[in-house]
Amino acid sequence: MPHAADSGRPTMRDVAREAGVSQSLVSIIFRGAPGASDATRRRVQEVADRLGYVRDESARSLRSARSTNIGVVFQTRQPFHSEMLDGLYTATVGMPNRLILSAVSEARDEAVAIRDLVSYRCGALVLLGPRMPEEELIELGGTIPVVSVARRCPSAGVDWVVSDDAQGMGLALDHLVRLGHRHITFLSAPVSPGGREREHAFQDAAETRGLTDEVIIARGGMTEAEGVEAAERILSLPELPSAVIAFNDRCALGVLDVLVRAGVDVPGEVSLIGFDDSQIASRKPILLTSVRQDPMSLARFAAERAVQRMSPEGPASEPRGTILPVTLTIRATTGPAAG
């Protein structure tokens, strides 16, 4: 009387029967475990393909002693998150670990996204730019291995990987100073993940270079719209800064749009630098000079660390925080200071 879960999908049992082997052997083959000859592997694989067999992930995951799934929380509408997703998929090609995605969007907050991943037996979580309070992040890290990407976490229980904002700011400022700029405005986004760090990095870098009095920190943001507003405020000033560093590329794009339309020559009158070096930065005719955070490296690191933490042999205690180097991609929005 029980059920009729019969979706018609073939099971391992079907493959085994059809190939004339035991079900255990099929399992061995699909897990890539030792215990089958190459010839048998090929034959069974062929039968499976012919039947259209797809291993049931729910059953595998339920029965497995260790979970090897990596849960990924990302935000829709964040192009940089999309690039990191690409990187995560690339980084896990050929690995037995599967990526389980969970999006944060208007109708779905981070807590729900995380709970969903837990319910799918993820062995570790990769959180892209998590926005939850720090206490919650730390608490979560006590439950399950967590890798926070693009946000630091001062706890021994949470791994994190960020780009080197201090280095990035140094590169940006050195580039500008070399071009003769001194009146430089940084458009900050203190409420975003990693926003405070980037602001401090700017302050420190300016100080080190003796620019403290000539430098301004102004309200920016992490979206194009906020960049637009910031640019409008800048245009209303009695004097334009000679260079602007934006919190990220999206903000820089908003600024650029407004400046170009206002007839401001970029970089003739104002130089502009973004952060991320996202796909759009390299696009003609934008050609934005930008501090390059490599989404691929961030993703690869996050995936590797997640896998390490899941495995029993993994390093249980090791530096939890990692800072990846950045580079400056110089394009067409920076040039010699006017005058």
Next chain:
Amino acid sequence: MPHAADSGRPTMRDVAREAGVSQSLVSIIFRGAPGASDATRRRVQEVADRLGYVRDESARSLRSARSTNIGVVFQTRQPFHSEMLDGLYTATVGMPNRLILSAVSEARDEAVAIRDLVSYRCGALVLLGPRMPEEELIELGGTIPVVSVARRCPSAGVDWVVSDDAQGMGLALDHLVRLGHRHITFLSAPVSPGGREREHAFQDAAETRGLTDEVIIARGGMTEAEGVEAAERILSLPELPSAVIAFNDRCALGVLDVLVRAGVDVPGEVSLIGFDDSQIASRKPILLTSVRQDPMSLARFAAERAVQRMSPEGPASEPRGTILPVTLTIRATTGPAAG
């Protein structure tokens, strides 16, 4: 000797023991099935929350007679897909159906993305702008209920939902004609999902309005970069068209960037219309006139149809294709024809 799957996560059994009820009852409560008083529901829920219980989705999904999971294939780097993801999450709030995401990216093709969803026991698939050959799409539809979004499929075995391109083109052309435009260029993207339909819609709409001789179909594309190239070709012509309709907003943005920088007055010299009315279209200072495809409506329809097809009582045969109406959002890139 079996395993040590003990992740420490509490199970239904733990909740039952702690709450002093049977495991069956906890299951009833978590499924929202009848058979428990409100008071008991509250009490058990409290215990579950206290223990940090999260229902195991692998087990639920494995044991359930019918799968209610909706698998979603989307493309990273497609902002419109992100908007539809938001819509899908919004549309499924409060429904028992869960969304399982699977991305198509550089390192991961559509076939792999789909296979992954099958392995997670999805009861139906929602494919955003599928790019596979039509035969494969039809074959897939024979295996599992499929809803193709933004691409038609002439088969009784596949549901699809698209925006009304014919209506959209009509709205766009009427708007332009009313403003006095006759020399109108359409930037096409024939290889993209739904690309051919949109091109035909333009041709038909132009014909209906007696514009056949004054209208041009040129190479466009679905990315900003292709829009940039198209705009550069347009600028090299002896005479500018009086209006341009782009395949989508991304293409239109590339065009707009180039025109603005070339000192072309938009809409003074050239009017510009996009398709999608994506978030970025409404952004200052872009303010792109665009044919509005509502991602929310597309998503809601896709989710509802997927649920219908999964349920045994669902309409087994009904119109499979649905065309949703569009609107024209008029902003700042369209104006009276010059002269």
Next chain:
DNA sequence: CTGAAAGCGCTTACAG
């Protein structure tokens, strides 16, 4: 390699 077995955490009927 085979074969029989246990069991992951649930859902699902069923008798009380």
Next chain:
DNA sequence: CTGAAAGCGCTTACAG
């Protein structure tokens, strides 16, 4: 409501 039971499709050890 309870309680005992079967079983989803796998993984995992174990004796042969």
